[in-house]
Amino acid sequence: MIKSRLTAFGADRKGTVIVFVALAMPVLVGGMGLGAETGYRYYNQRLLQHAADFAAHAGAVHKYKDENKAQIDLAALNVAESSEYDHTLGTITVNIPPASGAFTGEPSAVEVILTETRPRLFSAIFSDTPVVIAARAVAAANGLVQPACILALSTTASPALTVTGSTNIKLTDCAVASNSTADDSFKMSGLGSYLETDCVATVGGAETTSNLTLVNCDSPTTLPHPGVQDPYWWIPEPTGIDCQTMYPGKNTKVGKPNQTTTVTATDPWDISEDPPLEVKVMRFCNGLDVKGDVTFDPGVYIIENGNFTVSGTTTPKISGEGVTFYFTNGGAAKIAANAQLDLKAPEEGDGPYAGILFFGGHDDTDAHIIQGNSLSTLTGAIYMPASEVTFSGNSDSGSGCTQVIANTIILTGNSDLAIDCSDAGTQEINIGQLISVVE
Numbered sequence: 001m002i003k004s005r006l007t008a009f010g011a012d013r014k015g016t017v018i019v020f021v022a023l024a025m026p027v028l029v030g031g032m033g034l035g036a037e038t039g040y041r042y043y044n045q046r047l048l049q050h051a052a053d054f055a056a057h058a059g060a061v062h063k064y065k066d067e068n069k070a071q072i073d074l075a076a077l078n079v080a081e082s083s084e085y086d087h088t089l090g091t092i093t094v095n096i097p098p099a100s101g102a103f104t105g106e107p108s109a110v111e112v113i114l115t116e117t118r119p120r121l122f123s124a125i126f127s128d129t130p131v132v133i134a135a136r137a138v139a140a141a142n143g144l145v146q147p148a149c150i151l152a153l154s155t156t157a158s159p160a161l162t163v164t165g166s167t168n169i170k171l172t173d174c175a176v177a178s179n180s181t182a183d184d185s186f187k188m189s190g191l192g193s194y195l196e197t198d199c200v201a202t203v204g205g206a207e208t209t210s211n212l213t214l215v216n217c218d219s220p221t222t223l224p225h226p227g228v229q230d231p232y233w234w235i236p237e238p239t240g241i242d243c244q245t246m247y248p249g250k251n252t253k254v255g256k257p258n259q260t261t262t263v264t265a266t267d268p269w270d271i272s273e274d275p276p277l278e279v280k281v282m283r284f285c286n287g288l289d290v291k292g293d294v295t296f297d298p299g300v301y302i303i304e305n306g307n308f309t310v311s312g313t314t315t316p317k318i319s320g321e322g323v324t325f326y327f328t329n330g331g332a333a334k335i336a337a338n339a340q341l342d343l344k345a346p347e348e349g350d351g352p353y354a355g356i357l358f359f360g361g362h363d364d365t366d367a368h369i370i371q372g373n374s375l376s377t378l379t380g381a382i383y384m385p386a387s388e389v390t391f392s393g394n395s396d397s398g399s400g401c402t403q404v405i406a407n408t409i410i411l412t413g414n415s416d417l418a419i420d421c422s423d424a425g426t427q428e429i430n431i432g433q434l435i436s437v438v439e
Contacts, residue, residue, distance in 0.1 A: 041118075041131065041133065044116065044118065044133055045133050045135065047083075047084055047085075048085065048114050048116055048133055048134070048135040049135040049137070050083055050084075051079075051080045051083035051084060051085035051114060051135070052080070052112050052113070052114045052135040052136060052137040053137045053139075053437050054079050054080065054082075054083045055076040055077070055079050055080035055083070055085075055092070055094075055112040055114070055137070056076070056110055056111065056112040056137035056138055056139035056437060057079075057137075057139045057222065057435060057436070057437055058075045058076055058078075058079035059072045059073075059075060059076040059094055059096075059110035059112060059139065060108070060109065060110045060139035060140055060141065060435045061075075061222055061224050061435050062075045063096060063108065063110050064108070064141055064224050064435060069094075069096060072094060072096065072110065073092075073094045076092065076094050076110070076112050077092055080092060080112070080114060085114055085116075086116065089116045089117055089118065090114065090115035090116035090117055090132075091113075091114070091115045092112065092113070092114055092115075093111075093112070093113040093114075094110065094111070094112055095110070095111040095112075095113070096109075096110050096111075097109055097110075097111070098110070098111035098138050098439075099111060100136075101136075101138055101439050102438075102439060103138050103140060103438060103439060106140060108140050108141045109138055109139065109140035109438070110138065110139055110140070111136065111137070111138045111439075112136070112137050112138075112139075113134065113135070113136045114134065114135045114136075115132055115133065115134045116132070116133050116134075117130050117131070117132050118130060118131050118132075118133065119131075136439070137437055137439065138437070138438050138439035139435060139436065139437045139438060140435070140436070140438050141435055146175045146198060146199050146201070146216065146430065146431050147173065147174065147175065147428060147429060147430055147431075148174060148175040148176060148177045148201070148228065148429040148430070148431045149171060149174035149175075149176075149402065149403050149404070149421075149429065150171070150174070150175075150176040150177065150197075150403075150404050150409060150411070151176075151177050151178075151179075151228055151231075151403075151404070151405045151406075151409075151429055152177070152178040152179060152180065152185075152406065152407070152408055152409045153179055153230055153385055153405065153406065153407050154178075154179065154180050154407045154408050155179050155180055155181060155203070155226060155227070156180060156181065156182065157180050157182065157185075157407070157408045158180065158182035158183070158184055158185075159178075159180070159182065159184040159185060159186065159187035159207075159408075160178045160179070160180035160182065160185050160186070160407075160408050160409070161176060161177075161178040161180075161185065161186045161187070161202075161408070161409050161411075162186075162187050162188075162189065162408075162409070162410045162411065163187070163188045163189070163193045163195050163411045164188075164189045164190055164193055164410060164411075164412060165190060165192065165193065165412045165413075166190075166192040166193075166412075167190075167192065167193045167194060167195070167411060167412050167413060167414070168194040168414045169194065169195050169196070169197075169411055169413075169414070170195075170196040170197075171195075171196065171197040171198070173198065174197060174198060175197055175198045175199040175200070175201060175216075175217075175431055176195075176197050176199075176200055176201070177200075177201045177202070177223065177227070177228050177429070177431045178201075178202045178203070178204070178227075179202075179203050179223070179226060179227030179228060180202065180203060180204050181203050181204040181225070182204045182205070183204055183205040183207075184204070184205060184206075184207045185202035185203060185204035185205055185206065186200055186202045186205075186206040186207070186208070186220065187206075187207045188207065188208050188209045188211065188212055189207075191209070191211070193209065193211055194211045194212075194213075195211065195212050195213070195411070196212075196213040196215070197213075197214065197215070198214070198215045198216040198217070199214055199215075199216050199217035199220075199221060199431070200212070200214065200217070200220040200221070201220070201221045201222070201223050201228075201431045202220060202221075202222065202223060203222070203223045203224075203225055203226065203227045206220035208220060217436070218436065219436075221435060221436055222435050223431060224435070228429060228430075228431050230385060230405070231405065231427035231428065231429050232356065232381065232383050232385070232405065232427060233385075235352065235353065235356065235359070235383075236352055237326070237328070237359075237361055237362065238269060238281065238300060238302055238326055238328075252284050252285070252286045252287050252288055252289055252306060253289045253291070254288060254289070254290050254291070254294055255290055255291040255292040255293070255294040255316075256291055256292050257291050257292050257314065258292060258314065259292045259293070260292065260293045260294075260295070261292060261293070261294045261295070262294075262295045262296075262297065263282065263294060263295070263296050263297065263301075264280075264282075264297040264299070265280040265281050265282040265296075265297065265298075265299025265300060265301060266280060266282070267280065267281050267282060267283070268280065268281075269281045269300070279299070279300055279351055279352070279353075280298070280299040280300070281299060281300045281301070281302060282299060282300075282301050282302070283301075283302040283303075283304070284301070284302065284303045284304070284306075284331075285304060285305055286304075286305050286306045287303060287304075287305065287306015287307045287308065287309070287331065288301070288303050288306070288307075288308045288309070289307075289309050289311060290308075290309065290310045290311070290316065290318060291310075291311055291316065292316055293316060293317040293318075293319075294316070294317075294318055294319075295319045295320055296318075296319070296320030296323045296343075297320070297322075297323075298320075298321065298322030298323060298346070298350075299322070299323060299324075300323075300324045300326055300353060301323065301324070301325050301326070302326045302328065302331075303325060303326070303327050303328075303331040303333075304327070304328045304329035304330060304331040305329055305330045305331065306330065306331060307331070307332050307333070307334040308325065308327070308331070308332070308333045308334065308335065309334050309335070309336075310335050310336060310338075310339040315338060315339070315340055315373065316338070316339050316340070317339075317340045317342065318339055318340070318341050318342070318343065319341075319342040319343065320342075320343050320344070321343075321344045322344065322345070322346045322347070322350060323343060323344070323345065323346075323357070324345060324346065324353040324356050324357060324358075324359055325357065325358050325359065326359045326360075326361075327358070327359070327360045327361065327364060327366070327368070327384075328360075328361040328364055329361075329364070330364075330366060331364070331366070332366040332367065332368050332387075333358060333368040333369065333370050334368070334369050335369065335370050335371055335372065336369075336371055337371040337372065337373060337392065337413070338373060339371070339372055339373065339376070340372065340373050340375045340376055341372040341376040341377070341378060342375075342376065342377050343357055343377075343378055343379070343380070344357070344377075344379040344380060344424075345357040345379060345380025345381065345424065345425060345426075346425060347424065347425045348424075348425035349425070350425065354425035354426075355380055355381055355421075355424055355425035355426035355427060356380060356381050356383055356426075357378060357379070357380030357381060357382060358370065358380075358381075358382045358383065358384065359383050359384075360383065360384035360385065360386065360387050360406075361386070362385055362386055363386060364384075364386055364387065365386050365387055365407075366387060367387060367388045367389075367390070368382075368384055368387055368388070368389045368390070368406075369389075369390045370382060370389065370390070370391050370392070371391075371392040371413065372392070374414075377400050378400070378402045379400055379401050379402070379424055380401065380402070380403070380424060380425070380426060381403040381404075381405060381426050381427070382402070382403065382404045382405070382406070383403075383405045383406075384405070384406040384407065385405065385406065385407060386407050387406055387407055388406065388407060388408045388409070388410065389404060389406035389408075389409050389410070390409075390410040390412060391404050391409065391410070391411055391412070391413075392411070392412045392413025392414075401421035401424040401426060403421070403426055403429065405429070
């Protein structure tokens with residue numbers, strides 16, 4: 001009887017699955033725990049690498065500014081901590097020049113090595129030795145002196161340089177730069193905004209979209225504070241010409257629809273130079289409204305107390321070589337997209353305003369809108385250091401030279417600009433050596 005019961009018990013298979021599950025459960029739970037812990041370690045590693053990249057970039061920026069080792073170390077640590085690095089869990093090493101890698105011994109490069117020591121989680125049942133994770137990054141000036149044609153001068157505006165609307169702009173041999181320290185120093189907004197340029201460089205940050213194409217840079221780069229110097233800060237402003245006494249009742253309307261008119265600046269303006277330099281000027285004391293086709297002879301055209309507008313139901317053509325339009329005392333450019341503009345600034349050696357096509361006073365903050373149709377060509381600098389400029393070149397210029405330098409800039413419209421300023425008399429806008437992570 002007893003033997004038969006034992007035989008029956010041995011042959012019974014009803015609880016086999018439960019037994020096997022009980023035996024396999026520790027292995028299954030252990031595998032899941034180790035997998036989760038491994039994923040968590042990879043996550044921490046990515047965060048640490050992110051912090052190392054930013055720390056190396058910050059160190060290279062401060063190295064570019066010729067700060068000492070202690071200042072560079074502090075800058076790297078501060079940026080790493082702001083990127084969720086916890087220095088109480090590890091170490092930070094800043095090597096100038098790098099001690100390893102492709103940039104070993106490169107004096108302009110900064111190497112940052114971060115470590116964090118973290119306790120084990122589930123794997124503590126196998127070992128009580130803490131886990132050490134590390135990340136390394138190297139940043140350096142890339143040696144490229146990049147010319148720019150678009151420069152926002154404001155150090156605080158948010159944003160300072162905007163690409164918006166249904167915009168499709170291609171800039172050849174030209175970068176864009178912004179001196180603002182704001183996080184959105186450069187900002188692209190809207191799915192319809194497209195920009196192709198050599199580089200985007202800012203003192204602050206950049207908010208971009210997938211519609212940004214950079215030719216010479218992998219990503220927007222950082223300018224050392226305080227950014228790019230105003231290339232025209234030294235240009236003298238016209239002074240000593242009083243509208244009320246010299247030009248009482250000056251007619252502000254020029255031209256007639258469907259007619260061609262020529263405007264000539266005839267009034268002398270002496271500039272104190274050695275030898276003295278005389279420039280021909282014409283002043284419009286209540287704005288300037290242009291109708292029909294108008295050609296401006298060489299000279300300086302001063303516009304105040306009103307807007308420079310181009311009106312008419314047809315396509316007015318505004319042309320001129322060796323011309324500078326100066327805006328002051330409430331004068332502003334409000335040129336719509338229906339006009340065909342063919343304007344060229346004075347060339348190098350041709351007076352004090354060589355290379356400057358539109359010039360806003362350093363204390364004049366009136367906003368300017370400068371547009372033009374697809375046949376327009378503007379050769380020279382649009383220089384409005386205290387103002388906002390909304391610029392829509394709407395042009396297809398294969399060999400032109402258009403610079404836009406303003407306090408803040410909004411780029412709209414469709415432009416295909418190849419920037420070649422070798423003979424235009426403009427000042428170079430070099431955004432210097434760009435700082436980027438190279439390892």
